[in-house]
Amino acid sequence: MSDDPTHVREFFGARAADWDSRFPDDGPAYAAAVKELGLRPGNAVLDAGCGTGRALTPLRAAVGPSGTVLGADLTPEMLERAVAAGRGGTTATATLLLTDVGRLPVRDGVLDAVFGAGLVSHLAEPVADLRELARVVRPGGRLALFHPIGRAALAARHGRQITPDDLRAEPRLRPVLAEAGWRLVDYVDEDARYLAMAVRED
DSSP: OOOOHHHHHHHHHHHGGGHHHHSTTOHHHHHHHHHHTTOOTTOEEEEETOTTTTTHHHHHHHHOTTSEEEEEESOHHHHHHHHHTTSSTTSSSOEEEESOTTSOSOOTTOEEEEEEESOGGGOSSHHHHHHHHHHTEEEEEEEEEEESSOHHHHHHHTTOOOOTTOTTSHHHHHHHHHHTTEEEEEEEEETTEEEEEEEEOO
């Protein structure tokens, strides 16, 4: 799939209505990945490319009622599904933003962490977009790049092979993150999950 924002919006917009039912068993994997962010009550966190908001409930549970949870996505249909599922909008779960994660309407350094599920492969300008995520996070804040299955399992699902130029591969991801202001501190790519954890540099 193209990483052009228009194509990304069209792709996910056409699939939003049944997105959650296509992946009904991913909830525990999302919750486990959120737990590894080490969020505390009162923290502020962004779910970048939140889609239907599957991470929003565990993120809210982690930061508690005194914390802040934002969900950002560029596909209106996905955000509509998040609202319909009670994960955002007028509920107390999260504030939803219809926006490209490369141009966030968020002040500098106000967040403690960013969670991005399935995000990296859809970034039109990976370094610039990851730098924008770094802009809104305080020094020492964390970034979790997550997928409920690993690269090989995901490629097999789509009838492809993984390739060395895949941005999610550790040798490619580490320097891209560094250029964007992040330091990769943990990397797991197993059949059951993919999780790259980075820390915002000073």
